[in-house]
Amino acid sequence: QLQLEESGPGLVKPSETLSLTCAVSGGSITTSDYHWGWIRQPPGKGLEWIGDIYYSGSTYYNLSFKSRVTISVDTSKNQFSLRVISVTAADTAVYYCARHRRGLSWDQFDYWGQGTLVAVSS
Amino acid sequence: SSELTQDPALSVALGQTVTITCQGDSLRTYYATWYQQKPRQAPMSVLYGEHNRPSGIPDRFSGSNSGNSASLTITGAQSEDEADYYCQSRDSSGNYLIFGGGTRLTVL
Numbered sequence: 001q002l003q004l005e006e007s008g009p010g011l012v013k014p015s016e017t018l019s020l021t022c023a024v025s026g027g028s029i030t031t032s033d034y035h036w037g038w039i040r041q042p043p044g045k046g047l048e049w050i051g052d053i054y055y056s057g058s059t060y061y062n063l064s065f066k067s068r069v070t071i072s073v074d075t076s077k078n079q080f081s082l083r084v085i086s087v088t089a090a091d092t093a094v095y096y097c098a099r100h101r102r103g104l105s106w107d108q109f110d111y112w113g114q115g116t117l118v119a120v121s122s
Numbered sequence: 123s124s125e126l127t128q129d130p131a132l133s134v135a136l137g138q139t140v141t142i143t144c145q146g147d148s149l150r151t152y153y154a155t156w157y158q159q160k161p162r163q164a165p166m167s168v169l170y171g172e173h174n175r176p177s178g179i180p181d182r183f184s185g186s187n188s189g190n191s192a193s194l195t196i197t198g199a200q201s202e203d204e205a206d207y208y209c210q211s212r213d214s215s216g217n218y219l220i221f222g223g224g225t226r227l228t229v230l
Contacts, residue, residue: 037219039165047157047165047208049219060217096164106153106171107212107219112164 002027004097004113012091012120018084022097022113029078030055035100037109038071038082040093048093052100053080087120094118124213126154126222133228134199142194142225144209152216154192154209156185159224165208169194196227204229 008020022036029036038050051061053071061069065084073080084091094117098109126146134140144154153172157165167176169185182197192211196203209222 039221046224047159047210047221049210049221052219062218098164101170103171105151106155107210108155108167108170108176109157109165109210110167110176112166115164 002099002111004099004111006095006097006113006116008116008118010117010119012087012118013122014088014120015086018082018087018091018118018120020082020095020097020116020118021079022081023077023079024099025078029073029080030075033101035060035102036073036080037098037100039096039098039109041096041115042090042093050082050084050095089120092118092120124148124218124220126209126211126220128207128209128222128225130223131226131228133230134196135230136201137198139195139197140199140227142196142207142209142227144192144194144211144222145190146211146220146222147190148211148214148220149187149190149192151214152212153187154185154211156183156192156194157208157210158203159206159208160204168207199227199229201229203227 003025012018035052037052070083094115096115097113099111101108155170159165186193208224
């Protein structure tokens with residue numbers, strides 16, 4: 001059974017960098033059929049896609065983050081990571097990592113981590 | 123367009139049928155995927171592609187697509203179906219993923 005687990009600091013100061021890692025177990029991150037994504041959810045609000053990475057390193061980012069976001073992959077450790085620079089209180093959210101299946105005209109996040117709350121506060 | 127619109131809240135009597143809708147221009151080209159999220163849990167997909175239910179999802183969940191709209195129908199709603207439901211698709215360029223604002227479903 002595939003499992004994903006987010007890890008990283010739960011508190012980040014404003015203007016600093018948020019860094020999270022998603023460890024994948026029970027399957028290989030290099031499987032060609034899948035992308036790997038990050039989604040966040042501010043408290044009491046809806047879901048927001050942050051971006052995706054393929055094991056080769058190809059990335060897609062939500063343009064609303066305006067180059068603040070970097071997603072990287074480490075195939076040797078079977079994990080991928082998220083980095084958000086210059087954070088503000090608006091970046092306070094539960095951050096999820098998920099496996100992304102991409103069809104010709106559909107997408108599905110079929111496995112999710114449990115989510116990790118990151119608060120931005122001084 | 124880069125938006126998917128959902129009604130914020132709906133209610134349904136136990137055992138009755140409810141339809142949750144999602145509207146957006148990109149739905150003319152791309153299918154919606156539907157996620158169910160219960161409090162303090164990660165979302166879970168309940169429908170994807172044209173009419174695909176992931177393993178373990180009851181067949182009371184079904185979907186339809188028409189023009190710029192996608193619908194998730196729960197036939198014979200159960201108390202365990204009370205949750206937030208989100209639609210997700212791509213933007214019109216096809217490169218970026220977008221979520222609807224979510225619909226909170228209450229089962230009365």
